[in-house]
Amino acid sequence: MAESLSSPSGKAGLPPGALVHVGAQPQTAGRVTLISYGPDHCIEREVHTVDDILAGRREGDTAWVHCEGLDIAPLLSEIGARFQVHPLVLEDILNTHQRPKFEEIDNCLFIVLKTLRVDGSQAVQHEQISLLVFPGLLITFRERRDDLFDSLSQRLAQGRGRIRSLGSDYLAYVVMDSVVDRYFTLTDALEETIEAVEAHLLGRPRAQTFATIQRLRRELVFIRKAIVPLRELLTALLRSDTELIGAKTGPYFRDVFDHVIRVIETLDSYRDLINGMLEIYLSAVSNRMNEVMKVLTVFATIFIPLTFLVGVYGMNFDYMPELRWKWAYPVLWLLFFLIPAALLLWFRRKKWL
């Protein structure tokens, strides 16, 4: 079971509010980057304390503090204290078994997402991404480091598009959009597998096909669990009347919402397709088995009367006139060919072959 379904009870028993990382992922050494930007500039540097952050951020700039790796409890509690974040939010950031959620808390928005990635061995890896949206400041937390936000950093550095002229809400949108875009990569990969399985189904069904179908189903369960709550999350976000999301950014979040709905509907179609493939597979296996059994039975049936006949002339009665006839034996051999031929003809007429 590569993906754990439940949340390990590792933290059961701890008092609520203890800042301990709870999750199955091996830890990536934490790195915290600050990107401070305005319409005409963009400065990126590594930071270690909240003071670094405050010092590195220019007056009037939008700042993005991006934490990769979750062994950052000290920094996190400092953030909690300075930016007045509720202790439960801090806990949720470190416990990577959260379900996607959106919360408006006093002075900030708290968003938890799951990003999904197909790794080399075709297993689905998930990672938790948390966002804290303050006015003019976005703090994001990831478990690992990969290329997910590379294009985003580049865009910020190059100042392409609207990104530098809009605030932390637009930045939060771009982050969520990157995460949701990756879901499409995932559905593409799923679709490729489904197409491959469908191609196999047209040929001879193999036990491995069955295993793949079951693996697909299982993966769909996990993927849906990570993505479906986003619908609710974004509905809540769009309905909320928070001032942290400006009127200009609203349509962008609605766009993300549309994408999520599309992903979910695609997953739903996959579920239907996979169930259909399962039926086709089972029907094919059963057909094949039936064919084999039928042919073998027909084979046996054809020999049954012949074996009876040879038995008859193996009997030792004193008075069996045929045994004396000269042409009896050749005639019998003729029968040995005629009887099967007649039976085969009959079976074919009955459409049994």
Added chain:
Amino acid sequence: MAESLSSPSGKAGLPPGALVHVGAQPQTAGRVTLISYGPDHCIEREVHTVDDILAGRREGDTAWVHCEGLDIAPLLSEIGARFQVHPLVLEDILNTHQRPKFEEIDNCLFIVLKTLRVDGSQAVQHEQISLLVFPGLLITFRERRDDLFDSLSQRLAQGRGRIRSLGSDYLAYVVMDSVVDRYFTLTDALEETIEAVEAHLLGRPRAQTFATIQRLRRELVFIRKAIVPLRELLTALLRSDTELIGAKTGPYFRDVFDHVIRVIETLDSYRDLINGMLEIYLSAVSNRMNEVMKVLTVFATIFIPLTFLVGVYGMNFDYMPELRWKWAYPVLWLLFFLIPAALLLWFRRKKWL
């Protein structure tokens, strides 16, 4: 997989807002037509720029700008700029993987539909149709050119019915009505296939019947995915208090809504029918197989005692009085007929045959 289920991730990585056509369809060279009409006239001409549009439209007229083919990014961005359309809407028009949706955006309504068509090889083709409804101006975008709007153009040219005396909202209704009407053509085609399959099921089930049933199921998944969101779309449209839809046109949109509900209910009945047919097919296949196996087994069973008997008189004991009897052999042949007859009678009484 003729119809792609997911949206290819081709655009993943691009900054939001890039006007690039994203879709699987081979492109049709774009053609943009302007139809400007009032109660007593109707002028149609091809246009290439927004200035053409503005010039070609008479004061007080209703104008319909109809774009076929999506290689029109320059015109589109010009439209975006002049008519103040949100950049995300422009993107959605070019990305043909949208789900049907309705949006009220400041000064216009944005509607995305899917039209469905059964092509020569019985596959379902879908195409995205987008509508931008402004006061006195309707802009529509299609991926291809076919006869979908021919009768509508004719009606406009001939001035039949109410069409020329009502505004752009009524025109939008007529466009949507044309799209929805084509769904009925589709359900008719489906129904024909279903009837054909039902006729086959009464005869001898063939493996091909199974394939057709599975294809029907698969197609229903796609068709539902394109049509079901329309229910929601029209509910939102009917509930919205936009001034862009006049009181007079309201009932017409309610009528389209009724049609959509009817299509969806029809598709639901098809789903039930197809599931029923699948059961009938599987039951028929299994019955057939059972019949064959039963008959063959009965056949074998009848010969078993005979073969035993001939074995008995093939034994070489010194003292076997029957072997000496003159009538033993003929009597045995009699038994070879009586025993099967008795067995057959017994089987028939037990209703095994």
Added chain:
Amino acid sequence: MAESLSSPSGKAGLPPGALVHVGAQPQTAGRVTLISYGPDHCIEREVHTVDDILAGRREGDTAWVHCEGLDIAPLLSEIGARFQVHPLVLEDILNTHQRPKFEEIDNCLFIVLKTLRVDGSQAVQHEQISLLVFPGLLITFRERRDDLFDSLSQRLAQGRGRIRSLGSDYLAYVVMDSVVDRYFTLTDALEETIEAVEAHLLGRPRAQTFATIQRLRRELVFIRKAIVPLRELLTALLRSDTELIGAKTGPYFRDVFDHVIRVIETLDSYRDLINGMLEIYLSAVSNRMNEVMKVLTVFATIFIPLTFLVGVYGMNFDYMPELRWKWAYPVLWLLFFLIPAALLLWFRRKKWL
């Protein structure tokens, strides 16, 4: 496919608003009856124009205009003009593929119902009934003529009950009540068939039983499609604050609503029962087949060791002492009875027989 599931696309392409009858039913020649009544009188006459109607209706009376057969386009358009009925309503009346619906339109209520009838050959026939409720005037439209409203006419003529002293809203209730009452006749017929099938299932399952179960399922799909929308229809009617339904008649419509819910729940139970019967049937068929195969296999199994034995003593070895023994042959015959007996005993102990 006796009942068409989809709406034929016959009208696709016509401009909205064309008054053409669209439907599969052979047409009944139209007849229009006017019944004008008050607490102490009731006059019935055939009419042909709206003028006839206006002339035939006494001051202060309630009038019921009842149209049977739908070849009445001229009268209908006259009604539309005189009573200011929306053109789409007129279309809906003639297009008998409507789903049941309720609409409040300016000055009148528009209700569409489906009446269901089991005909001689056990097929379910449906017919569309439309009602236009004006103050003091009810206009109803049917496709055919049968005894559905006979008892209602009689009650009006004889002045039994409350009917004559209440207005057109009460009359509309009585019409709907007649239609819904006929559903009970239908569920009674279904229940009879279900009971018959259940009786058969206890005996020997026949292929015909399977066909009947499948037919029942199919019919349920159609029947539900005609009846279930009534729930929504009546909810809308009861929630509406129209002045066309008086406070006194409200409880009567709630009563119809209760009946409809009861019919729907009954249909739901039937669905469960039918699914259960299908399972019983399939299980019975499979049991039967298993029984047959088992008995035949046991039969074969019993003869296998005997055939082996007779083979042994058919061998031609020079040195086989048993062949010389005098009692060998009779003892073998004893074995031929003892071995099967022992095997049968063993099988029975194992509960295989």
Added chain:
Amino acid sequence: MAESLSSPSGKAGLPPGALVHVGAQPQTAGRVTLISYGPDHCIEREVHTVDDILAGRREGDTAWVHCEGLDIAPLLSEIGARFQVHPLVLEDILNTHQRPKFEEIDNCLFIVLKTLRVDGSQAVQHEQISLLVFPGLLITFRERRDDLFDSLSQRLAQGRGRIRSLGSDYLAYVVMDSVVDRYFTLTDALEETIEAVEAHLLGRPRAQTFATIQRLRRELVFIRKAIVPLRELLTALLRSDTELIGAKTGPYFRDVFDHVIRVIETLDSYRDLINGMLEIYLSAVSNRMNEVMKVLTVFATIFIPLTFLVGVYGMNFDYMPELRWKWAYPVLWLLFFLIPAALLLWFRRKKWL
């Protein structure tokens, strides 16, 4: 079909408002009891007219009029007239095919319940109980007489608990509570049957087990149909702002609501359990059949090479040296034991036995 699923159409055709008993139950001769009580007294007497009721009820008392048996049309219409009950309510009381419902009508509450009872032959009997709640007066109607309300009468007579000091609303609660309590008796009976079936399933599955499972499923359909509407009924009752239910009695009705939810959830678990048992049964039957067939096939397989061997030495070739060997025959007998032993060993290693 002991329980009728649909409402017989016996009343179809009658004018609405005819007071005729419609129901499948054999009639119990009606008996009407008046219990008039206050905090310190309780008088019970049989009554026959509304005048009896009015005369028997003491000033300031709470009165309970309890009708058993439904051949009471004259009294009922008298009650209708005197207490101004809507004619449709009177009809509903006599038509025992109502679904459970709650209605606020002008001056009274109208509640219809279904009580369920397992009779001697394990069939579920249902009976309709209607309540009319007036200020200070409760009228109840039953179809039959049994011990359902005995403990309630005793409590009233003995003045135990709160019952005598609270009004007609509390009395209505106690009546409903008695009805709902009986559902628990029913679920206990169901649970006993389910446990018995589960015990059987662990042993050898019998065809009767299948029948019992199917009967349970069928009964659940009926029971749910009688109980599930109570959820809706009580929600409506708790939400209504009627003055007929005092603030003090509110919590009691909420308690009944909790009980009903519990019953429904219990029934839902039963449904899951029964479906699980069905699967276990089918799997057990199929396993058993497989076992039998496998053993018999193995049995046949073991004899096949032996029969071949004896056939070989039954051949009549002139030159077959083994036939002359002295030890050939005993060696063959050795083979007749070694070959099966080897085959059995092989089968066991393959885990086929």
Added chain:
Amino acid sequence: MAESLSSPSGKAGLPPGALVHVGAQPQTAGRVTLISYGPDHCIEREVHTVDDILAGRREGDTAWVHCEGLDIAPLLSEIGARFQVHPLVLEDILNTHQRPKFEEIDNCLFIVLKTLRVDGSQAVQHEQISLLVFPGLLITFRERRDDLFDSLSQRLAQGRGRIRSLGSDYLAYVVMDSVVDRYFTLTDALEETIEAVEAHLLGRPRAQTFATIQRLRRELVFIRKAIVPLRELLTALLRSDTELIGAKTGPYFRDVFDHVIRVIETLDSYRDLINGMLEIYLSAVSNRMNEVMKVLTVFATIFIPLTFLVGVYGMNFDYMPELRWKWAYPVLWLLFFLIPAALLLWFRRKKWL
């Protein structure tokens, strides 16, 4: 049936309001503990009467009265009288067949939870926990004594975290959090079993695997029944505007809500997984059976033509020239090897082996 699904009708017939313990659990002798604490102290003592409680609680302190074992009717009725608790609430505390619920009653909140525990024999044990939340006072009732609240008591005694400085509402949260945390222990245990079953499924399916899968399904039914109502409970609690829950504690309850949703979604995934495993099991069993039957049938098929051949040369015709040939017998033995080899080759080419 270790867990009873329905509520025994033991109390049916008792007047509402009788304080009798109703439940299947063997009783634990009651023990009532009072913990009175403030920011800087925490006193724990055993109490027996309400007077003890009142005496033991310091002015301004928060008090937690914790009752283990339900044979405390006298104390309970005293609590009812002194703290003005509604009689139905007192009843519900003693009747351990409640479903989880939340009620706001005048001066207090009443919460019922179910705690679940896997005992030694892998069966799921449930226990009812009731909470009465007053300002500054929390009373909890359990059926048994175990280590569930041990860490909570310790935290109170040691004054760790926020617990001592917040009121009875926070204490109620901590109690609920402990209960919900234990669900994760349960889902971990379930997951272990599921993983073990999945490992078995990859190997050879055993009948025991089927039993385990069915047991898991059954347990999921029970577990869901205990946990799912918590969603509704917490929704009601979070929506209520009670003053008993301070603004500071709100987020904590939302946190519990998130945990509950997570547990429910995890259980839903388990349901999907278990259904998948069932399918894999059945498919594996059927595959295995098919394999065995196929191999045995092939085995038989191979011997059929050989047995026919030896029969031929066992015939006693006078004129059978082969019988005289010297090499006939050895050639036949060659055939006895060639024919099977050819058949096996053919079967393998047909992919039947």
